[in-house]
Structures are given as C-alpha cells and as structure tokens.
Amino acid sequence: MFVLKAGNNETILTSERYENRSGAINGIKSVQENSQILSRFENRTGEGEQPHYFVLKAKNGKIIGVSENYPNTQNRDVGVNSVHENGCTTRIKDKIKGEEITCLEIIVNGREEEWDKNTMSFEELITLAFNNSGQNTIRCHTVTYSDGPKSNPQGSMVVGGMVNVKPKMIFNVTATDKS
Amino acid sequence: MSQLQINRKEDLKQLRDEGYDVTIFDGHIVVRQIPFVNSNREIKYGILLSEYNISGEEIQKPKNHVMRFSGEYPCHADGSEIAGIKHSALNNKLPSGIKINFSFSNKPQGGFNNFYDKFISYIRIICAPAFSLDNSAIPNSFNPIEVSETESIFKYLDSNSSRAGIESINRKLENQKIAIVGLGGTGAYILDLISKSNVKEIHLYDGDVLLNHNAFRSPGAISLETLKQKPNKVDYYLELYSNLRTGIHAHSQFISNQNMQLLSDFDYVFLCLDDNEIRYSCAVFLRSNNIPFSDVGLGVYSYRNELLGSIRVTSSSPSKMDHLENHIPKTNEKDENEYSTNIQIAELNCLNATFAVLQWKKFCGFYQDLKRGHSISYSINDSNLINGDYET
Numbered sequence: 220m221f222v223l224k225a226g227n228n229e230t231i232l233t234s235e236r237y238e239n240r241s242g243a244i245n246g247i248k249s250v251q252e253n254s255q256i257l258s259r260f261e262n263r264t265g266e267g268e269q270p271h272y273f274v275l276k277a278k279n280g281k282i283i284g285v286s287e288n289y290p291n292t293q294n295r296d297v298g299v300n301s302v303h304e305n306g307c308t309t310r311i312k313d314k315i316k317g318e319e320i321t322c323l324e325i326i327v328n329g330r331e332e333e334w335d336k337n338t339m340s341f342e343e344l345i346t347l348a349f350n351n352s353g354q355n356t357i358r359c360h361t362v363t364y365s366d367g368p369k370s371n372p373q374g375s376m377v378v379g380g381m382v383n384v385k386p387k388m389i390f391n392v393t394a395t396d397k398s
Numbered sequence: 399m400s401q402l403q404i405n406r407k408e409d410l411k412q413l414r415d416e417g418y419d420v421t422i423f424d425g426h427i428v429v430r431q432i433p434f435v436n437s438n439r440e441i442k443y444g445i446l447l448s449e450y451n452i453s454g455e456e457i458q459k460p461k462n463h464v465m466r467f468s469g470e471y472p473c474h475a476d477g478s479e480i481a482g483i484k485h486s487a488l489n490n491k492l493p494s495g496i497k498i499n500f501s502f503s504n505k506p507q508g509g510f511n512n513f514y515d516k517f518i519s520y521i522r523i524i525c526a527p528a529f530s531l532d533n534s535a536i537p538n539s540f541n542p543i544e545v546s547e548t549e550s551i552f553k554y555l556d557s558n559s560s561r562a563g564i565e566s567i568n569r570k571l572e573n574q575k576i577a578i579v580g581l582g583g584t585g586a587y588i589l590d591l592i593s594k595s596n597v598k599e600i601h602l603y604d605g606d607v608l609l610n611h612n613a614f615r616s617p618g619a620i621s622l623e624t625l626k627q628k629p630n631k632v633d634y635y636l637e638l639y640s641n642l643r644t645g646i647h648a649h650s651q652f653i654s655n656q657n658m659q660l661l662s663d664f665d666y667v668f669l670c671l672d673d674n675e676i677r678y679s680c681a682v683f684l685r686s687n688n689i690p691f692s693d694v695g696l697g698v699y700s701y702r703n704e705l706l707g708s709i710r711v712t713s714s715s716p717s718k719m720d721h722l723e724n725h726i727p728k729t730n731e732k733d734e735n736e737y738s739t740n741i742q743i744a745e746l747n748c749l750n751a752t753f754a755v756l757q758w759k760k761f762c763g764f765y766q767d768l769k770r771g772h773s774i775s776y777s778i779n780d781s782n783l784i785n786g787d788y789e790t
Contacts, residue, residue, distance in 0.1 A: 329701040329779055359727040361697070361710045361775050365782040375775055375784045377724035391777035393697035393708035396677070396727040397742055398584035398670040398750065 221247055223254075223284065223305060231301050232275060232284040240315075247311060248324050249283045250275065251386040254306020260299050262292070271295040275302065307386055309337055323386040328393075334384060341380040348392035361395040364388060401545045401555050405565065407457050409514035415561045417538030418517070424492040425449060426466070427457075429517055433528040433535035434472035437479070441528050441535050444469025445496060446520060448513065460513055463505040465520045466498045475527040483523055551596060551645045559596075568596050570762050574665040575599045579653050579680060581606070581631040583615030583747030584694050584754075585670035590617040591755045593639045593646070600645060601664070602632040605652040615744045652676075658683045666758050667691040678728035681714065685722065690715040690761055692754045693726050698741040698778075709746060711753045711774040715761055718772045721787040725773055749776065 221243050223232035232250065237243040253259040253275055262273050269288035273295060277283050286302070289295040309323045321335050327348050334347070345360060362376040368385040376382060400422035404410040410427065414420045419430040426447040436442050445468040451458040464485060472480050485503035492498065502520060510516035521537050528535040543555035550556070559568050574597040578585050581604040592600060607628045613620040618638065629637075632648035639646050653660065654676060661667055667684055669691055671677045677693060684691045691714055698707035712725040753774045760767035771785035 328699075329704070329706045359725060361695075361708045361725070363708065363775050363777045363782050363784050365777075365780045373782060373784070375773065375786050389780045389782070391706070391708050391779065391782070393699075393710075393777070394727065394731070395695035395697045395708055395710035395775075396674050397672060397696050397698075397740060398580060398582045398694050398747070 221250075221311075223250060223302060223308075225301050225305055230287065231298055231305065232286055234284050235282070244322055246283055247322055248386070249277050251307050251309070251323065253277055253283065254302050257299075257303060260303070262295065262299075273299055275306075309384075309386065323384065325384060325386070325388045325390060327390045337384055339382055339384045339390070341376045341378055344376070344390055344392060348390070359394070359396075361393045362390070364390045401543065402549050403457065405560065406455075407513075409512035410457070411560065412514050413517060414543065414555075415557065417540040418521075419539060419541050419543075422450075422457075424494050424496070426492070427513055427517075428496075429521070429537075431539045431541060432469075432521060432524060432537050434469065434524045435475060435477070435527040435531060436470040437473050437477050439473075439475070439477045439531070441532055442470060444472070444524075446517060446524075447496070447498065448516060450513070457513075460510045460516050463503060463509055463516070465502045465504075465516065467500045467502060467524075468496050468498055471500060472524045473527065475530050480523060480527075483520065547644060551598065552643050553641065556594075556596065558594075567764055570764050571759070572596045573598050574762075575601070575663065576758075577601045577603060577661055577664045577667045578670060579603045579661070579667060580670035580672070581635060582670060582672065583612070583742050583744065584696070584750045585668065586612075586616040586631075586635065587748045587751030588668050588670065588694075588754055589635055589639060591751060592758075593642055595759075598645055599647060600639075601647045601649060602635060603649045603651060603653050603660070604631045605650055606631050608634045615742050615747050617748070653680060655679055661689065662687055664689060666761070668754055668758070669693040674727040674730050678726055681712075681722055681726050685714050685719050688716050690758075692757045693722075694750050694754045695727065696742065696746050696750050697739075698743065698746060699739045700741070705741065705743070706777075706779040707741075707746075708775055708777045709750045709753065711750065711757055713754075713757045713761070713772045713774075715772065715789070718770070718787060718789045721772060725787075746778075 220234045220236045222230045225231050234246050237246060259276050260273055261276060264270050269290045271289040271292055273286045274282045275284040286298050289298060309321045311320045311322050313320050321337055323334055324331055325334050332347055341362060344362060365373040367373060367388050368383045371382045403422055404414055404420055410420055421428050427450055429446045432444045432446050433441055434444055447466040451461050474480060483502040483504045485501040487500055488498050490498040525537050543557060545552060545555050559565055576592060576597050578588055581602055608631045610625055630650040632650050636646050636648040661684060667689060669677055669680050681693055693712045696709045698705055714722055759765050769785055770789035771787060773787040775784045
C-alpha cells in the first residue's frame with residue numbers, strides 16, 4: 220500500500236492493500252493522474268465525531284485512495300485541495316527498500332513509457348524513443364515536448380539539452396527528412 | 399499597358415476593384431460590359447468611354463461631363479429612350495475598332511470630381527432598366543483582367559492584392575530570384591504558394607519524372623494522360639504554373655556537390671530534398687555564401703494504426719546561422735530499421751511548405767516577426783507549434 224503526504228509530513232490519502240509492489244506502483248501512477256482532475260474526488264459522510272472524508276476515484280470509478288476523517292466539511296475541502304496540489308508528486312519513498320524512487324509515466328512518440336527520473340536529457344530521450352536501438356542516435360532529430368512542468372511547459376530540445384519531467388508529459392522525437 | 403496607370407489612380411482603381419471592366423486605350427478610359435435595354439426591350443451590352451487629359455504621367459480630373467457610348471441607344475424597361483442623358487449621335491471609329499455611336503450628357507451640380515463618380519453616375523442611369531428586367535445583368539462582372547507581359551509577371555491582374563490594398567507590401571518581394579531545390583510534395587506546394595507572389599524569377603531544380611504517387615502529395619489534380627507521358631517534374635510544373643505567371647525556369651537536373659554553384663545567385667533558396675548528404679552540403683554552401691534559405695522536412699510513422707510525427711523548417715539568414723548542425727540531417731539512413739518510413743500526406747507537405755513560405759516572407763518583412771525565430775517545428779499528436787533559435 221502507499222500513502223500520500225503533504226509538505227508538513229501529514230498523511231492526506233491512503234491506498235488499499237496491493238498483492239505486490241507493481242500493483243502499488245500502478246496505484247501511485249493512477250493518483251498522479253487522477254488527483255489532477257477535481258471531478259475524480261467524491262465527498263462522503265460517515266458516522267462518529269469526525270464523519271467527513273473523501274475518496275479519489277479512477278476514470279472507471281474504482282477507488283484508489285481514501286482520505287483522513289475530518290470534523291467538518293471545511294477541513295475536508297482543505298484536504299481535497301491538498302491532494303489535488305500534492306498528488307502529482309514524483310518523489311516516492313520506498314519504505315521496504317529504504318530508498319527514494321521516482322515513478323512517472325510519460326508519452327514518447329504516442330507510446331506510454333515509464334520513467335524513473337525527474338529530468339530527461341536529449342540523449343536519454345532518443346534511446347527511450349527508439350528502444351535502445353542506438354543506430355538512430357547519430358541522426359538529427361526534431362524533438363519537441365508539451366505538457367511539461369512550470370519550469371519548461373513546452374519547447375524543443377537539441378543535442379545536449381535537458382528538461383524537467385512531469386507525469387503525462389508528451390515528447391515527440393522524429394527524423395524530419397522527407398519532403 | 400494600362401493596369402499600372404489604373405493602379406496609380408485611386409478613382410479608376412476603385413472602379414476596377416469593384417469589378418468593373420476598366421482599361422485605358424485610344425485616349426479614353428473605357429468600361430466594357432455595360433448592360434442596357436434596347437428599343438426592342440432586349441438586354442444588350444455596350445461600352446462607356448470617357449476622354450481624359452494627362453499632365454506629366456498623371457491622369458487629370460474629368461474635363462467635362464460628356465460620356466461616350468458604343469452600342470444602341472439605351473432605353474427604359476418599356477423600350478422608350480432614356481431622354482435625360484441625350485446629347486448627340488456620333489459615328490466615330492477608334493483605332494482599336496471600337497465604334498462610338500452616341501455621346502451622353504447628364505451634368506450634376508458642380509460637375510464630376512473624379513472618374514469613379516462620372517462612370518457610376520451614367521452606369522446607374524443606363525443599367526437600372528436592364529437590371530429590372532434581369533437581375534443577372536450587372537455592370538461589375540468581375541471579368542478576368544488581362545495584363546501584358548511588360549507590365550506584370552502575372553497573366554492577369556493580381557486583383558487579390560489590389561482589392562486588399564497591399565501592393566506596397568508586395569513590393570518587398572518583387573525583383574527576387576528564388577530557387578526551389580527538389581519538387582517533391584513539399585517543394586511543389588512551395589511553388590504553388592510563391593507562384594502567387596510577385597517575385598521575379600522562380601527556378602525549379604529536380605531531375606525526376608512525375609510519377610503516380612507524386613499526384614497524391616502535390617497541389618492540384620494531375621490527369622492520367624499527363625502521368626502516362628511521364629514528364630519531367632520541373633517541366634510539368636513550369637507548364638502548369640505558366641497559366642498564372644511568367645518567370646518560372648525549369649532545370650531538369652539534381653543539385654549535387656558538382657553543380658552547387660548554380661545556387662550562388664539567388665535571393666532565397668528552399669531546400670526540399672530527400673537526400674540528407676546533399677541537403678546538408680547545400681545548407682553549408684548557402685551559409686558560407688551568405689544566402690538565406692529554409693530547409694524543410696517531415697517525418698511520419700504509424701503507431702496502433704494511427705499516424706503521428708513532426709514537421710520541421712530550419713531557416714538560415716545572415717543574422718542567425720549557428721544552429722543548423724542541430725537541426726539539418728546530414729547522413730542518410732543506410733540500414734532500413736523499423737522506424738524509417740516514407741509516409742507523406744498531402745496536408746503535411748502543404749503545412750510544411752506553408753511554414754517555409756511564412757519564414758521567407760517574415761525574413762523579407764512582408765509579415766511582422768517579433769521573435770525572428772529560425773527553427774519552426776510542429777508535432778501532430780499534441781498540436782505543438784514551436785518557434786526557436788531566435789536571432790541574437
């Protein structure tokens with residue numbers, strides 16, 4: 220299972236239990252994506268002194284995380300905002316292995332690709348785009364990206380370039396030599 | 399001969415831009431295709447003519463209110479003569495063969511200030527009966543406007559620019575000599591676009607013949623008969639675009655390291671080749687000769703039964719040329735791996751050509767260019783248009 224923590228180290232979202240590690244990784248990716256869409260949050264009211272909570276759902280309606288309990292709806296709304304803001308983080312601490320990992324999914328030439336760093340160099344991208352075929356690295360490629368983080372929301376890259384990466388960032392790597 | 403004179407005279411230009419068939423010859427300003435009703439209540443077409451005075455090269459204001467007419471006497475819708483314009487019957491023949499049958503007189507207070515007012519005033523009186531009988535009988539017919547080779551590179555008047563009043567911006571392109579190296583899909587679309595500009599010369603370089611698949615990524619519609627004849631690409635395009643303009647020169651040869659000197663005399667060059675080694679040699683040659691150019695290229699491939707890819711234009715000008723190595727491919731892919739494709743689709747060739755022509759026109763000051771970017775790219779699946787490599 221995994222938890223999402225706010226900057227003050229307070230847990231703001233808790234997942235279900237997964238059978239294996241890769242299931243949990245997929246759950247993290249799902250939170251990164253769905254927490255950015257406010258309509259995926261659902262407010263709920265239970266019983267007791269702190270009856271208010273919310274759940275985060277995937278597109279198919281499956282619950283991927285449950286919040287803490289709150290005494291009133293105002294506090295609950297603060298919690299929703301916090302998950303919405305922090306949910307796209309790529310800093311993942313693996314408590315079992317005792318290491319910090321990065322886990323995100325990006326789109327390279329229309330394919331979904333897993334990436335484990337917060338940055339991407341031109342050379343890494345060429346390798347990723349052409350499945351390590353190596354042959355293509357000598358060629359001139361037209362490389363563009365969109366949906367990037369605030370530091371580099373969209374642009375182009377050339378040899379030696381490096382950009383910051385965020386989940387669902389779109390890269391296109393093309394040999395543009397036909398006319 | 400006369401369209402340049404008309405261009406310079408605001409009242410005549412206005413008549414022409416509104417679709418009237420205006421010319422100047424035999425000492426007259428002439429407006430043809432004037433519908434009127436004759437005494438048998440039939441719709442006929444006549445010609446209005448007005449004499450003019452010239453001072454220096456400038457046509458002066460109308461000297462009088464008298465208008466001449468070639469045709470039967472214009473009548474009301476019931477066939478009775480329009481008496482209010484009657485002046486005198488004539489029997490003059492002009493050198494061009496036009497016969498003047500009548501002169502009309504209908505003077506407003508203070509006379510006519512310009513030829514637009516004068517012609518429109520008579521046209522209203524003469525044409526109204528014809529229009530009342532048949533609403534397709536209109537005097538401003540927007541007929542094609544012929545121009546002579548000495549006054550224009552176009553075979554007929556560029557009324558698109560004239561009506562828009564952008565001739566002074568057009569002048570930034572005239573006298574230019576342009577080369578298009580490679581007449582594949584993108585090169586052909588570049589020709590399609592710049593043929594409509596008033597550049598003086600367009601030189602086409604390509605040694606290939608026009609083949610079946612070219613027809614599906616080129617402008618226009620190539621006939622089966624044409625394809626069967628297997629013409630050289632450059633000859634085919636020369637013939638096609640000579641319908642519109644003069645100044646196109648066909649060179650049925652490939653540019654290579656041996657004849658690259660051919661490019662040394664151009665104001666701007668479009669590189670639209672598929673051979674990356676020649677492409678890169680051309681780019682280096684042009685850069686070292688300070689000749690501005692744009693190199694184009696596209697790449698398309700399929701993934702999960704959909705197409706995606708990117709379009710690129712890399713431009714070089716004397717003020718920015720240090721970025722070419724990062725963008726212009728220099729080697730040909732020898733081993734055919736799974737990623738090399740030759741998918742080209744007409745709208746992508748066309749878009750690539752459009753971006754290249756925009757880059758050229760920005761370089762010429764035809765379009766405003768705030769950032770002076772020398773690298774344009776567009777990726778399909780995120781509609782991401784990037785401008786880069788700014789002039790520093």
